[in-house]
Amino acid sequence: MSEATISNPSTRMAADAVVSVRDLQVEFPTQIGVVRALNGVTFDVPRGRVLGIVGESGSGKSVTARAILRIIERPGRIVNGDILFRPGVERKGGGRATRRNRGRTGTGGPKEAAPEAGATEETGTGTVTKAPAENSRGVVDLTSLDPTGDRIRAIRGQEISMIFQEPMTSLNPVYTVGDQIAEAILLHQTPDRNEANKRAVEMLRRVGMPNPERIAKSYPHQLSGGMRQRAMIAMALSCTPTLLIADEPTTALDVTTEAQILELMRELQDEYGMSIMFITHSMGVVAQLCDEVVVMYLGRVVERAPVDDIFHDPKHPYTVSLLRSIPRIGVNRGTPLEVIKGSVPDPYSTVPGCPFHPRCPSAMKGLCDTVLPVEAPVEGKPDHNVRCHLYPGSTPAEAASASAAAGK
Numbered sequence: 001m002s003e004a005t006i007s008n009p010s011t012r013m014a015a016d017a018v019v020s021v022r023d024l025q026v027e028f029p030t031q032i033g034v035v036r037a038l039n040g041v042t043f044d045v046p047r048g049r050v051l052g053i054v055g056e057s058g059s060g061k062s063v064t065a066r067a068i069l070r071i072i073e074r075p076g077r078i079v080n081g082d083i084l085f086r087p088g089v090e091r092k093g094g095g096r097a098t099r100r101n102r103g104r105t106g107t108g109g110p111k112e113a114a115p116e117a118g119a120t121e122e123t124g125t126g127t128v129t130k131a132p133a134e135n136s137r138g139v140v141d142l143t144s145l146d147p148t149g150d151r152i153r154a155i156r157g158q159e160i161s162m163i164f165q166e167p168m169t170s171l172n173p174v175y176t177v178g179d180q181i182a183e184a185i186l187l188h189q190t191p192d193r194n195e196a197n198k199r200a201v202e203m204l205r206r207v208g209m210p211n212p213e214r215i216a217k218s219y220p221h222q223l224s225g226g227m228r229q230r231a232m233i234a235m236a237l238s239c240t241p242t243l244l245i246a247d248e249p250t251t252a253l254d255v256t257t258e259a260q261i262l263e264l265m266r267e268l269q270d271e272y273g274m275s276i277m278f279i280t281h282s283m284g285v286v287a288q289l290c291d292e293v294v295v296m297y298l299g300r301v302v303e304r305a306p307v308d309d310i311f312h313d314p315k316h317p318y319t320v321s322l323l324r325s326i327p328r329i330g331v332n333r334g335t336p337l338e339v340i341k342g343s344v345p346d347p348y349s350t351v352p353g354c355p356f357h358p359r360c361p362s363a364m365k366g367l368c369d370t371v372l373p374v375e376a377p378v379e380g381k382p383d384h385n386v387r388c389h390l391y392p393g394s395t396p397a398e399a400a401s402a403s404a405a406a407g408k
């Protein structure tokens with residue numbers, strides 16, 4: 001693709017969004033073929049709300065998150081699209097790069113200072129280069145930034161934090177939990193070590209750690225899985241990010257601890273007013289936590305809507321299948337949960353037509369297996385979009401005539 005300049009990114013952002021992803025395409029060239037991990041993904045992360053990204057394994061959830069932070073592993077690359085980010089309030093105060101922070105990737109903490117070998121950031125090589133785009137309102141196209149440059153490093157951690165399923169991705173085993181949180185604070189918020197230590201203990205208290213002073217002096221291996229997850233959340237939130245990206249942070253936890261962590265995240269989201277992008281396989285988690293939902297399948301968004309619509313008026317057959325695969329109140333205890341038939345196709349193959357048609361109970365021969373549907377708003381619901389031939393506006397010809405009629 002040729003060099004692209006975004007003249008006015010804010011005009012392409014949804015008014016209430018903190019991030020607007022537009023037509024994002026990411027590929028991984030490998031020895032046996034190209035994996036098209038994202039095939040034109042578009043959605044908004046609403047400001048001050050929780051967006052759930054849901055889909056089976058391989059649907060592109062993590063790659064989307066990593067693209068936003070510009071930490072896609074080599075040889076992966078963004079080949080098209082924009083990621084428009086509207087930062088929060090301007091932050092004051094110092095912060096410094098520190099020895100302990102180097103060499104770790106991951107959360108909102110300081111670990112992004114340099115990527116780990118094998119989990120490297122994208123480099124300029126092979127990545128589409130755009131002229132840096134930042135307009136007067138501060139909206140920045142993250143795809144235009146040098147993935148190793150100062151601007152994206154400042155955004156990671158300070159503006160956008162990420163937490164992972166495995167806390168040890170972010171926590172350094174050789175430093176105490178308190179030291180690591182304090183380092184994150186020193187890097188982005190205050191140069192005062194005593195103040196940073198105090199705030200670290202306060203953050204541990206805030207995420208519900210019993211005896212936070214003692215926990216601050218503990219090493220990660222001395223904590224349980226749930227406590228490590230809380231420590232990682234404390235580190236990610238220590239810089240009060242505008243956006244917290246959580247990539248399946250509760251999958252490895254038992255259900256009680258999972259429920260506690262989800263409740264904690266909801267409380268902290270309310271308290272800090274931040275946006276959360278929560279990646280999960282689980283519709284149950286979506287129901288507990290999210291305000292809005294993006295359903296992904298094979299590198300595409302197939303449906304996006306407010307959470308109530310997803311649960312009470314789902315449109316895409318894939319969304320319906322995901323909902324049928326979770327336990328429901330009122331259904332006999334002995335009734336087995338439905339399993340979505342078939343499996344996600346291998347990532348090297350290209351499925352003609354709708355990517356879900358081989359598994360879809362409503363697939364229409366001659367249409368779904370040949371024509372890729374486009375995303376269209378559900379009638380009467382401008383904030384509910386679906387990509388499926390069962391609904392008006394989803395065939396490319398209809399979409400073209402609708403936009404001609406609208407004078408676009």
Ligand SMILES: Nc1ncnc2c1ncn2[C@@H]1O[C@H](COP(=O)(O)OP(=O)(O)OP(=O)(O)O)[C@@H](O)[C@H]1O
Binds near residue numbers: 035055059060064
């Ligand atoms: N480093 C890589 N090299 C090659 N392909 C990759 C790489 N990372 C991801 N992919 C591919 O990109 C696609 C999307 O992967 P991604 O990890 O985003 O899926 P996911 O929805 O997050 O799945 P999961 O829930 O299992 O984490 C998959 O086909 C995956 O195999």
